[in-house]
Amino acid sequence: xxxxxxxxxxxxxxxxxxxxxxxxxxxxxxxxxxxxxxxxxxxxxxxxxxxxxxxxxxxxxxxxxxxxxxx
Numbered sequence: 001x002x003x004x005x006x007x008x009x010x011x012x013x014x015x016x017x018x019x020x021x022x023x024x025x026x027x028x029x030x031x032x033x034x035x036x037x038x039x040x041x042x043x044x045x046x047x048x049x050x051x052x053x054x055x056x057x058x059x060x061x062x063x064x065x066x067x068x069x070x071x
Contacts, residue, residue, distance in 0.1 A: 007015030033048060042048045050058035 003019060006018055009015070010018055033045075036042070036052055037048050040048075040051050042051060046058065046062065049061045053061065
């Protein structure tokens with residue numbers, strides 16, 4: 001639902017560039033998560049973030065997820 005709004009606000013060329021960049025960043029982040037979860041035999045997102053960013057990084061990311069989900 002955000003794709004038409006992105007193109008409307010940014011214009012056709014800038015909107016398409018923004019969409020492609022977002023897709024590339026999404027692909028790289030998924031690749032990052034898959035690579036680290038397989039290497040450490042991790043089964044949850046929280047464990048993955050704890051392994052990648054340590055105890056305090058995991059806590060910060062959990063806080064960000066809570067804030068994002070509450071709006």
